[in-house]
Amino acid sequence: MKKKRIKIFDTSLRDGEQIPGCKLKTKEKIKIAKKLEELGVDVIEAGFPISSPGDYNSVQEISKNISNSVVCALSRALEKDINIAWNAIKFAKKPRIHTGIGTSNYHIRYKFNSNKEKIIEIAEKAVKYAKKFTEDVEFYAEDAGRTENIFLAIVCEKVIKSGATVINIPDTTGYCLPKEYGEKINFLKENVKGIHKVILSTHCHNDLGLATANSLYGVINGAEQVECTINGIGERAGNTSLEEIVMIMKQNPSLNFYTSIKTRQLTDVSSLVSKYTGIKIQANKAIVGMNAFSHSSGIHQDGVIKNKVTYESINPRDVGVDRSSIVLTARSGRAALSYRYKKLGIILNKSSLDLVYSIFLEYADKNIEITDKELMIILEKAKLNKKNFLHSDIRINVI
Known part of the structure; x- marks a missing residue:
């Protein structure tokens, strides 16, 4: 059986930088981005351009300095956000706009004070608008981990029709169990019309220590992209650790997956990210911790x-x-x-x-x-x- 290639989407410079106490300078971000490209990362999420002038500038400079990896910019499902995201990445050889909105009942009710119909309308409109700038548009259904599968399937089908090329299924609060998250991905693969036209992506948080396991179960059940960070850095308890998910696939041939990551560079990249972010690597951290070997x-x-x-x-x-x-x-x-x-x-x-x-x-x-x-x-x-x-x-x- 032919091995399946899993794309690695690194968000160390966006979600990773959201860790408290971390503030990267533009020059440092460019150096990290170049190292990520050398590492073999397929997609580099360079930042959230509308969040600050500094982040906008960093995303734009990264876009000018990367040749092989896709350069991605995050935006909310707002035209202003999408405009600024595009202006920041328009110099990239392979630009991607990553837009989306919360889909769980918690987000719809408490964050947006809205309803499901309105959320679908906003999602469709955002993808169609982003599509005017670039062919490569990724949609994220924030808090998909706590979103009812049937409604999530409806949202996915609508954004596919609107032109999305990648659909991100985030377990935003690290809520899911691996089996549950895998079943969610499988449900979408089997019930969303046109799902074969897009890449399903995992984006798992580590609040319960299950981010890597959930990402693994995601790809086992049909996801073709994993969103992760070096050293597992990120909001709250962090994200799926790039080095962990990559080495799991490398060391377990029975999974029948492979990535483009040059694994012998993992320790060096890990040290670089730790140095610039100021976030120390715990000694017993899998793969790159001081005590790992x-x-x-x-x-x-x-x-x-x-x-x-x-x-x-x-x-x-x-x-x-x-x-x-x-x-x-x-x-x-x-x-x-x-x-x-x-x-x-x-x-x-x-x-x-x-x-x-x-x-x-x-x-x-x-x-x-x-x-x-x-x-x-x-x-x-x-x-x-x-x-x-x-x-x-x-x-x-x-x-």
């Missing part, structure tokens, strides 16, 4: 030293990390200690390793992590004779 448990360390596949389902090099790391802590065993000494060019026989290990534990109980410098201090404290070494490639002080 670090092992401190003795059982795990022993397994990894023997064969990395015992505790690593991803080759670190596939995401741009040189190697796994064996971190020495009070939970480390003799195998890890011996391994680290070998890295320093020192091979100990069994009796000397036992002696060094007993001293090591004393140090480890008092320190978070044992460094190479401390390893040498431990070795000297053991007062080993040269006969205790099977081999040594470096000079050490022994008695």
Whole structure:
């Protein structure tokens, strides 16, 4: 069976920048956009031009600097928004206007004080107006996750007739369970006339920690584009993490999906985004966290030293990390200690390793992590004779 290509829509510069405490300069946004293009991102959502003059300028400059990726600008379903969005992206080689409106009962009643008929009318009008500027128009049904499937299907059918080329089904509040979100996508695929003419897109938030899972179930059920951010940054608890969804598809051939992402660049792009946004990457973050390929448990360390596949389902090099790391802590065993000494060019026989290990534990109980410098201090404290070494490639002080 032929693999299905899933497009990656990165919204780090739009939804990602909405994270509190983050404010990117235009030059920084351009640098990130260029890196995203090099990474292989299909669509770069450059910003929300009407939100501020600074954002407008950033979107426009990004549009001038990107050649291969689609450059997308967000707008509300208002002519003024769409005009400004177009003026910001009109220099792009591949421009896209992303317009839409809330479709859930919560949004219709409390946000717009409106009704379903009026919402459909606004949606149709917005897509038709955006279509005057560019062929590529994406429509978002905000809070689709909490929108009744039948009404959502009606909205989708109307905007398809109006000229939408992509339809975004956001789980705006991170409300859906994966099975539920997948069923929603499947319902649209089976019940919307003309759905084969458009690309269905996922846009999942992480309020309940389910953004990546929901996006995965979305593509399993027929979505062909995933909207996501580097490091999972974004409003409130963030968005689907680009590196997570891409590596899930890469590491699981049974899914039969692939993307255009050059995964060996993931760590570098992740670090760049973290640097410019000022948002630190949590140590245990999947794929790009500092501890993603670090092992401190003795059982795990022993397994990894023997064969990395015992505790690593991803080759670190596939995401741009040189190697796994064996971190020495009070939970480390003799195998890890011996391994680290070998890295320093020192091979100990069994009796000397036992002696060094007993001293090591004393140090480890008092320190978070044992460094190479401390390893040498431990070795000297053991007062080993040269006969205790099977081999040594470096000079050490022994008695």
